Amino acid sequence: MPVATPEKIAELADRLFYERGFATTSFADIAGALGISRGNFYHHFKTKDAILDAVMARRLEQRKLWLAEWAALGPRAALHRFIDILTVNEAKIMAHGCPVGGLCQELARLNHAAQPGAQAIAGLFIDWLAAQLVLAGGREELARHLFGRAQGVAALANITGDKALMQAEVKALHLWLDEVLNGE
Amino acid sequence: MPVATPEKIAELADRLFYERGFATTSFADIAGALGISRGNFYHHFKTKDAILDAVMARRLEQRKLWLAEWAALGPRAALHRFIDILTVNEAKIMAHGCPVGGLCQELARLNHAAQPGAQAIAGLFIDWLAAQLVLAGGREELARHLFGRAQGVAALANITGDKALMQAEVKALHLWLDEVLNGE
DNA sequence: CTATAATTAGGGCGAACGTCCTAGTATCGT
């Protein structure tokens, strides 16, 4: 008798949406992986879009926690810690890309109503980066650049599957950050 | 009586796969958009994967043509012209992302057999960039970095939908290229 | 202990999917 709370369902859906994409993950996939029936599933989430909303809300809250933790390190270390998501999630990113950028891209292609929600998660990072940059004495406009660079490294890792390349790119990003923070 | 050559079909499938994704574009979508019947369709392509193969072969050849044209400008201008794909295809990239990176990511998520083919298109660009960089007096290792940067700009444009930001990022990439080519 | 609610399982709906097939209609070499 498997326990299927909405949280458990959202947690698994989060993983599957990331690994296999939203459109190509079915009710049956999630229910099957959880060991519950589709009927049970339907009791907790009426529509697939409702699951997506729950997953996005979940991701948003999780990212907020991360950002708060990192901010406690002080702005400079926080910014470096952001870059290190790429290192920490190395294997996953090489296999499935960036969860934030990937969802944005997929929802854009689907013309999905939840697209703004996905963009909001990216916006959360960008705003946080801007705030940390200001605290660290840098220009806040660099936030979007830094975010884009990280997206690029993720894409590159996913495309080439080259671990050493990914590590080199991360290193280069750290160096770049130190440069712009130290003034030139 | 619509004319449906394999080339016409591949051309339209190319566009639809880019705009809406491979998995979420159906036989019926392509046939309907072309104004032909599914039976006719099947006569030219037995399976959906066969269409994907044709689309990827088409893209590969088209990109080879582009790269050859750009190479004729001389290495330095060629590298700048590569960066300007982002400008030339601005609207499309903001709406649907990078066709190369997007396909790679989708096929990776689907664990699709054609994944290496998509990666080969990216590899074509990277190898070409490496060759042009050497000709321009730069380090060939920068090729993958430059490609990744371009991927990042495309992702950023797709996520934020900010045209001015995209233009600024492109400008920054041009400046970076001039810097690394002029030595430091 | 019992009535009410929450949870579970699983069948079934209509639609759409990729694929296959057959039957007409051009096209073309001879």
Next chain:
DNA sequence: ACGATACTAGGACGTTCGCCCTAATTATAG
């Protein structure tokens, strides 16, 4: 003119999709 080949149309297949429903089972409250 005719037989063969290419093309086109569209129906039908089995499956899976998201979604809905009912019937059991479990938990909860009075």
